[in-house]
Amino acid sequence: MTYTFEALNPLKSLRGLVLIFLILSCTKSKRIIPESTGNNSKELLRVIDHFKKKDSLKYVAARFLINNMGLHYANSKTINPIPVHQAVFNEVDHQAKYNYKHELTQTKPTTNINFLKFATKTVIPKILDKAPELSVSYDTIYDVETITKNQLITHTDNAFYVWKNSRFCKNMSFQEFKHTILPYRYLDGEQLKLSTTFNRTLLHKFITVDSLNTLNKVIERFNFYVSKVRFLTGLVDFKDDLGFYNVLKWEKLSCETQANWTANILNDCGIPTEIHQTPNWLNRDGGHTWCASRDENGVYHPFSPQWQNLGDSLFYKRASKVYKKTYEEQKDTPYFIKDNKETVPKYLDTPFLKDVSDQYHNTVTLNIPIDAMPQNKNLAYLSIFASQHWKPVAWGNINKKTKTVQFDKVPVNATYIFGFFNNDVFSPVGNPFYVSKHGNRHYFNPNNNSKTTILVNEKYPQKEHLKKWLELLKGAKFTGANKPDFSDEETLYELKETPLPIVYDINITSKSRYKYARFKTQNNAVSYLSIFECFTRKAPTDSISLGTRPYITKPSDKVLAHEIKTYSKIEDIPKKWSTNNTRDNCLDGNIETFTNNFRIGLNFETPKRIDKIRFAFRNANNYVNYRDTYKLSYYDNGWKTHRVKKSKYNYLTFENLPSNTIYWLSNLTKGKEELPFIYHNSKQLFLNHDNISTYFED
Known part of the structure; x- marks a missing residue:
């Protein structure tokens, strides 16, 4: 059961205070808040009392934050203050805004850029040499144990201020506000970054001046600022987890941490921003995390902080499934659906994912029959080929009565394979299939009665x-x-x-x-x-x-x-x-x-x-190389090796192959990038990269 304030009111005893935070103790939770949080329970109750008396809407907002706080956590906590890093940041921030301002306003620069870079190589390291070693713990620290009354009240007040005053929040409903501006956390594991006046004033005047009257201009200015901070600090080695000051080590941050820092700053400045991510690109290895910000008309636009402005739609069309990181628990995630004995891919095993694939793709719902029902499983997965194996990117809930699994919001014009996750390994079932624009599934079932010959030049398409x-x-x-x-x-x-x-x-x-x-x-x-x-x-x-x-x-x-x-x-x-x-x-x-x-x-x-x-x-050297050794495989309920060959030229010919299947060319000598393909009209057509719709009659 999930306990709410309504269910526990009135709260008179210490035991009642502790029960508030048994939000975690629903049947699918992995952790239960210890009774030692009782003292902090009092702190959070004071937040409720504060807003209940002053502002009914803020009271609802505070309840929303606390009711969904239970599963949120950080993996580190800075104990000592960091005035030296703040001093370095203040200097870098000043230089980034002041000395580069001419590139945005066409005024004359006041300082030589080479001198600035020289300063970052000499002056800043000397400052940091005098810094005391930070005391950092790396235990899991739950937000309900650490957030104070003053922190949460200040954060809520700041969130409401920008909601009411930012032109980018125009016509934003309270429901939308709750899921963008209001949350104090967008990514678990990161240090807590509650909204403060400092955060809001840090970039507010720089990126939201009247002359920047469109979201595109604001994001250009923001990216410009971050790129200059990166330029000024790129030669400095910051080893600690600096929390907010992680921007000083931007180049070494993951895309996920960069997006998190960006979302915190932009939301504090009144630019509603979400964090979106894909488990894997459709046609190449690796996933990505980025931001999506709201324009004056309420439309969200994706961008990757620092290096990508708005409008690069082709880039995101290559994402497979896309999920939004949420503050509120999502009960339709694998975290809650899975059987007690069932394992889930780590990157999908979180209660804070919401499927937003339909914001990036035309999508359909797939219902796939299951011939052999698995034991102790509530979930099945759709996978794409990545990094020389099938990688799950979407989950579906198994209906044990109808012996089917339903996958929602599946991007069309892409190739997948269906299967289960067993002991941290994906086990595919049957053969892969192509999902047409109408949602039809076309299976690649090899025809051993119709053999074919293929000539191949590449193991991976041109990027x-x-x-x-x-x-x-x-x-x-x-x-x-x-x-x-x-x-x-x-x-x-x-x-x-x-x-x-x-x-x-x-x-x-x-x-x-x-x-x-x-x-x-x-x-x-x-x-x-x-x-x-x-x-x-x-x-x-x-x-x-x-x-x-x-x-x-x-x-x-x-x-x-x-x-x-x-x-x-x-x-x-x-x-x-x-x-x-x-x-x-x-x-x-x-x-x-x-x-x-x-x-x-x-x-x-x-x-x-x-x-x-x-x-x-310039190229990635994915053509067939002279005198390299290659293996060609085809798919028939699993990969089957057809032949291993050493190339005499920059092409290879393979004969007596089953038709109507997918092929995989591997370079056994060197290189990692590989992607399966079909062979149509004497050409290689790579899965989830080339248009293979003409291969089928829909």
């Missing part, structure tokens, strides 16, 4: 952000010249299309000789060039420098393999560059290193005829 950057290279040119200022340059080759993640081998038709060669982008875009080599036809008596091997991506390219020894690389004259110049990264023959320069020049000892140019751009 979208890299592809987006490389699109900017259209129109870039390779040129030759005989004057060092390139005033006499001639175009040798121009990029007409977005380049692929391969080493290109381009024949040059010019018969002229050049002492210099150069690659330059349009509009000073970053080149991301990882290979840049020029070749001349080798004379019979010449020695040979083979250079980087060009990619042979299909059988018709094999002629390149025979040509390799007929051309010799023209050597660049070495030159000493500044230590921060990345120019030589495109000359080291390593496709995984690249230059950030927008133009790169080569200097030959004497004028040479350039017959070929080989080049490549």
Whole structure:
């Protein structure tokens, strides 16, 4: 049973005071508040008495906070004060606001930026050397044991103040307010960060001035501020858990802690902000936590603090399921649904998750039959392929009468597999299936009576952000010249299309000789060039420098393999560059290193005829590599190994494979990024990355 204030009123005895906080002692709770909290129970009752006499709405709000306080906790508690860190923060805060203000207001900067960075390398560390060692305990500390009357009253008053005064809270209902501005905690395990006047004034004037009249401008200003704090403190080593002052070690914080810090600050400043997270991206390994803030029209917009502004919708379309971190207990979570003997994935085993996937995707409800009912289980899971295994991202409640499991808010146009969680391991059932836009399930059931042959080039698709950057290279040119200022340059080759993640081998038709060669982008875009080599036809008596091997991506390219020894690389004259110049990264023959320069020049000892140019751009090296060993598997109620091969070129051919299934190419030599795919119209289509809807008839 969950005890409420209504059920326990009047509360006259100490025993009654303790019972208030047996909110935790419902049948599914893992912890029971000890009687030693009786003294703090009195503190929290004083909060109720305070607002009951003064403000009926604040009285309801305080009851909401205390009634949902029981399961919230911190994993550490700073015992000693930290005036030194506060002094450092005050200085960094001042510099971030004052010396960078010109970038937002177009006024002239007052301090040299290099000097500021020098100061953070010398002055701040000296201040910290004098700081006493912090006394920090890392036990689990429940909020009901530590929050005082004054803290909770001050926090509630501040929350109501910004609710009534912020333009971003316009037309916000009390119900919405309870779940955004009002909570004093957004993430368990973190140190307590109750709202204070200090928090509210910290950035309030800086990010909510009248000129910043839209949410987009506010978030841009906030991200700008945090990026400058990060710049000023990036070279300083802060080892302690600094609570609020963790912003001084921003670069070392997890995305979850960054989102938590951001939500606290923005809510204190009257910008309603939630914390959203995905257990895993649909098409790559790892999850992510970010913020979503409310605009003047009541619409929430996602962003990742410091490095991403509003409007990057494609980024979040790649999230699988999306959950909101809540303050109020959610009774439909695995934490409460699970059987007493049932284990749950750790990242889903919390009472404070609310499914908001429908805010990011078109979603459907799936009802899946269960052929063999498991023992001691109330839950089943949907998983996606991530990090070389199936990872649960959604739970469903098993209906034992109908022998089905229902999954709500399932994103469409994605591939999943259904199964159970046993002893901390996901056990898939049957074969994976694709969920169409209409909610139909299309199973990948292999057809062993219809064999197929496939040609593969990649174990993982080209990354979208890299592809987006490389699109900017259209129109870039390779040129030759005989004057060092390139005033006499001639175009040798121009990029007409977005380049692929391969080493290109381009024949040059010019018969002229050049002492210099150069690659330059349009509009000073970053080149991301990882290979840049020029070749001349080798004379019979010449020695040979083979250079980087060009990619042979299909059988018709094999002629390149025979040509390799007929051309010799023209050597660049070495030159000493500044230590921060990345120019030589495109000359080291390593496709995984690249230059950030927008133009790169080569200097030959004497004028040479350039017959070929080989080049490549920044990529993750997920193409088939020459002489690496690969394994191809297919799915048939589990992964089955088809064949292991050593590559002779930058493609592999596999024959006699079952059709209508998914395949998985693994590099056994190196690399980790891999994603299953289907084979359709002689192409690899990667799951949850490429559009495979045309593969099915819905």
